[in-house]
Amino acid sequence: MRVTVHVTRRPEIADPQGKAVSRALADLEYHNVREVRIDRTIHLDIDNDDPEEVHYQVDRMCAEVLVNPVLEDYVAEIHT
Amino acid sequence: MRVTVHVTRRPEIADPQGKAVSRALADLEYHNVREVRIDRTIHLDIDNDDPEEVHYQVDRMCAEVLVNPVLEDYVAEIHT
Numbered sequence: 001m002r003v004t005v006h007v008t009r010r011p012e013i014a015d016p017q018g019k020a021v022s023r024a025l026a027d028l029e030y031h032n033v034r035e036v037r038i039d040r041t042i043h044l045d046i047d048n049d050d051p052e053e054v055h056y057q058v059d060r061m062c063a064e065v066l067v068n069p070v071l072e073d074y075v076a077e078i079h080t
Numbered sequence: 081m082r083v084t085v086h087v088t089r090r091p092e093i094a095d096p097q098g099k100a101v102s103r104a105l106a107d108l109e110y111h112n113v114r115e116v117r118i119d120r121t122i123h124l125d126i127d128n129d130d131p132e133e134v135h136y137q138v139d140r141m142c143a144e145v146l147v148n149p150v151l152e153d154y155v156a157e158i159h160t
Contacts, residue, residue: 046112061105
């Protein structure tokens, strides 16, 4: 079963990667770019056809490895 | 104007970050995860209300900074 996990930094948490890109764009004279934020999307292929079990497993994997719960939020999308 | 750029690694290009996460999941006994790929989503806020100009600028910024054209593809979404 295919799963997409959208991981976003919480709005109140600074995004150093986005800030670095923002500075690079300003150096190239793109002065009208007000903000850059960079999120990640994790695509998983899980060998299990039960959406409920997959959802439970994905939540556990997010808590253990995929997401930093202090800085980030996530939404998991199960493609049934 | 808000823009979202979805950057994906080409399917034939290896994804070292995804591979590392895959190994970490296997170490934690998640042996049913067949593949992990990690993409990034770039959110930009651009001070310009003309969608055509914004599209043109985003394409230039992707070519110059945001995307590695050898390894990656992208789709830009302009939120009008």
